[in-house]
Amino acid sequence: MxxxxxxxxxxxxxxxxxxxxxxxxxxxxxxxxxxxxxxxxxxxxxxxxxxxxxxxxxxxxxxxxxxxxxxxxxxxxxxxxxxxxxxxxxxxxxxxxxxxxxxxxxxxxxxxxxxxxxxxxxxxxxxxxxxxxxxxxxxxxxxxxxxxxxxxxxxxxxxxxxxxxxxxxxxxxxxxxxxxxxxxxxxxxxxxxxxxxxxxxxxxxxxxxxxxxHTHLYPKGLKVFTQFVLLPLVTLYLLILYAYFGKIIAQWAWPEGWVSVLVLCFSIAGILSLLLIHPIRFEEGNTWMRTFSRWFYRALFPLIILLALAIWRRVSEYGVTEERYVVMALALWLFITALYFLFSRQKNIKFIPITLSVVALLAAFGPFSAFQVSEWSQVNRLEKLLQESKVLVNGQIQRQHPPVSGEVEEEVSSITDYLARTHGFEALQPWFAIDLEDSLAAATDSLGNRWQKSFATRDKVLDLMGLEYNSGQRDMGRQHFYFSTQHSGSGNAVQDIRGYAYAVQYSYRTFERHEEQREFQLGAVPMIVSLEKEGSVLYFKFEQETLTLDLLPLIKKLQKKQHELVSPADMTLTVEGKQVKVKLALDELNGVEETKEGNYRVQSIEASIYVQLQE
Incomplete structure (x- = not known):
């Protein structure tokens, strides 16, 4: 004590x-x-x-x-x-x-x-x-x-x-x-x-x-941590990266994109090590620290080249996004920092946080921010694809155009999906004769969820181009499906409840870790609603009996509809037992089709459930 x-x-x-x-x-x-x-x-x-x-x-x-x-x-x-x-x-x-x-x-x-x-x-x-x-x-x-x-x-x-x-x-x-x-x-x-x-x-x-x-204290624990934990880890990263660098030179191949993460981790850990040993690097008995501080920035140059090649390959193929912009900005900052500490006489360690904070601010705001540059890059990439496919002619979208290859349609779908989620379509307005903002607003007026809005605007823009959304996932063995009555502007439709005594709202989302089953009290009678795990069957369990409703036939039927625009009648099902009658009015149905196995897995449901208990 x-x-x-x-x-x-x-x-x-x-x-x-x-x-x-x-x-x-x-x-x-x-x-x-x-x-x-x-x-x-x-x-x-x-x-x-x-x-x-x-x-x-x-x-x-x-x-x-x-x-x-x-x-x-x-x-x-x-x-x-x-x-x-x-x-x-x-x-x-x-x-x-x-x-x-x-x-x-x-x-x-x-x-x-x-x-x-x-x-x-x-x-x-x-x-x-x-x-x-x-x-x-x-x-x-x-x-x-x-x-x-x-x-x-x-x-x-x-x-x-x-x-x-x-x-x-x-x-x-x-x-x-x-x-x-x-x-x-x-x-x-x-x-x-x-x-x-x-x-x-x-x-x-x-x-x-x-x-x-006037304080010159250096904690012994900090020295031990840096000398025996951090520096060995940095050295291990260095050996791995240099071995990989030698491999890509020998094979004359492009570096993998994941190497960017490893180079950045190595750089951050190395700079942190240098900052931690800064006051004692030249003290007697610290030869290893002195050697490390002298050679770190020299050893960094080949890895910066490796990092630049990895990110340039991704940018040249798919354009700039915010994440790639951040990697490029960090690569440039590492290059400037290495030059400063190699050739500057002062070598002031305050250079590191000051310059990095400036880079962060420039990336967050202004005409050269990550967001402005990424939007410009993706819009230009989209423009080039549409011009080559004769969808964009003389700066105007031609809804009637020659057939577009699946590969191009997939790339166009990817870019429009990115713009819908991140920037919107204001930059595309000059390509359309109609007011794009009004058209997209009409398509999303009844939608409350931002993900639904992004899906709807993406599909609407593609429809105005005479194209369909192509995720490319069917060829990879997986295809997402998403159906919503709100896409057709009928999400607020009035349901006919004649013949039913109870109405409840049912919501299920696997990605939000909702309970696998939900219980509702219908007067004195409990009703338990559950979804088949890794499947598409809904169960309605009552004291009298259990009803099952397979959503698979509905999913296959809706997949044949273009642009996933459906009406409330399309997404309304009924199931009747000896003593219970249930009507399911779906507002949203989302999931995954494993195309190779032919399996369907429902991931989210938004619905109204109407129940009539027979006496």
């Missing part, structure tokens, strides 16, 4: 209050974001669709946490007066409100990617915010060492405390028969990560630059 002999609850309370007063908006961001995450965890899928703003709010809180932390570091360094501090707070709040306002209600992949870029830029900015226009490199290293160790310590304390509390709650459940909601454990984890971890981390952040500059 010696570790706690000089600690009192009063001291802990004073420390917590002091930390809150030092970083009020940081902790308020953590509180608000955690509360939103906990509230969101209590909602069902349908309820989350009604509270989509919660995702936006959580993103803003996450950015606010690191933004206000960086601003507080600036306040601490320059010892700004209260009115300047309030001005920085106000500026930060305005930026966050603007970001929240600009985000759409339904977040898409590009919004999450831009968020990650912003978060990376802000985290990097926090590492050097107090050290701009200064040459105190030791203070910069000591500060980031402290942050690194504090992050690890916070994670350890949060994890241990979480496990301890979970065991305590489980003990209460077992010993005292206390009924604890299963969602409590997830919410406890959110609290530990969002509030406790943040608060504990902030309590140990150093802010005295002068004191840091």
């Amino acid at each position: 010696g570790i706690f002999k000089n600690i009192s609850l009063q001291q802990l309370w004073r420390g917590a209050v002091t930390t809150f007063l030092a970083y009020p908006l940081v902790l308020l961001s953590a509180f608000a974001g955690t509360a939103a995450a906990i509230f969101n965890s209590e909602l069902s899928y349908d309820q989350r669709q009604e509270h989509l703003y919660l995702e936006k709010f959580m993103l803003v809180c996450a950015l606010g946490l690191i933004l206000f932390f960086t601003l507080e570091l600036l306040v601490s360094k320059y010892k700004l007066r209260l009115h300047w501090q309030a001005s920085l707070w106000l500026a930060g709040l305005v930026l966050l409100v603007l970001y929240f306002w600009l985000l759409p209600l339904e977040l898409e992949q590009r919004h999450w990617l831009r968020f990650l870029m912003l978060a990376l830029a802000l985290h990097l900015a926090a590492s050097y915010a107090m050290f701009l226009n200064r040459r105190d490199e030791n203070a910069f290293w000591q500060f980031n060492k402290a942050l690194f160790l504090r992050i690890l310590t916070s994670a350890l304390y949060s994890g241990v405390l979480f496990i301890g509390l979970v065991i305590a709650v489980l003990a209460m459940e077992e010993l005292f028969s206390v009924d604890i909601d299963g969602a409590f454990y997830g919410q406890l984890w959110l609290f530990m990560v969002g509030v406790f971890n943040t608060w504990f981390f902030l309590a140990g952040v150093p802010t005295d630059v002068q004191e840091l500059e």
Whole structure:
């Protein structure tokens, strides 16, 4: 117990209050974001669709946490007066409100990617915010060492405390028969990560630059970790990559795309190693560290070439996407960083976070961002394919055109699917005589789900081109099917319920880990609805009897319909037993056909079920 002999609850309370007063908006961001995450965890899928703003709010809180932390570091360094501090707070709040306002209600992949870029830029900015226009490199290293160790310590304390509390709650459940909601454990984890971890981390952040500059402590554990764990791993990566580099030269073949991930992992681990050994690399007895730091960037050049070849092959074949843009940007940054540390006299390690944060910002915003460049690349690729196939002539789409090969139709389908999910079709408007926005809006007016909207807009654009969606998966032995009454604009059709006493809404999605069976109470009679695992048969189990409804004949019938436009009548089935009659009105049916085996597997259902119990 010696570790706690000089600690009192009063001291802990004073420390917590002091930390809150030092970083009020940081902790308020953590509180608000955690509360939103906990509230969101209590909602069902349908309820989350009604509270989509919660995702936006959580993103803003996450950015606010690191933004206000960086601003507080600036306040601490320059010892700004209260009115300047309030001005920085106000500026930060305005930026966050603007970001929240600009985000759409339904977040898409590009919004999450831009968020990650912003978060990376802000985290990097926090590492050097107090050290701009200064040459105190030791203070910069000591500060980031402290942050690194504090992050690890916070994670350890949060994890241990979480496990301890979970065991305590489980003990209460077992010993005292206390009924604890299963969602409590997830919410406890959110609290530990969002509030406790943040608060504990902030309590140990150093802010005295002068004191840091005169500190020359180097933890022995950090040296052991770097020398005996990180550096050997980096060396192993290096040997593997150089062996592969030799293989592709000997075979005179293009590198595999996956090698990009390995090169980036090697580069990140190597740069992290260099940063960790920076103060002691030239000390006596550290010959291996000195050799590593001297040769790392030289060894990086062939791997940068390997990385460039791998990503260039993908870009030349399939154009630029946001993910490929990120890899290209990192490859360029690695090349510039290697040049700097090889030929610059200063070799200031602050160059790494400063330049990387600039790259992240440029990739997130502006005319040369990942999103603008990717859209431009894919639209140009689509234009070339359509011109070669005589679908686009003199800048105008010709709905009547010569037959298009399956390979071209597959590529066109892939690009339109990408544009529907990521950018929309505004860039294609000059190709069409009609107002494309109005046409697509009419096709999606009745749709609530963004995935349904992207499918509908993709199919509509292809239809206007005189083409059909071709995923290319049938030749690979797998074909997805998706049918929806809402695609035809009849998703809100009125159902005839004459002859039925009960109506319930049924939803099943395998990818959301819904329960395999759902129970409904029809007066005093329970009804259990379940879907055959890895199949297409629905079961309706009552006390009187069990009815089965095979959806396979319906799926095969609907597959013959073009563009997957179906009416409510097409997706309505009935099944009748001796004492029960059931009517199934499907709104959405989605799944996979394993074409080689001839198997069909339903993955999601949205439907209304009408039941009549015979007396």
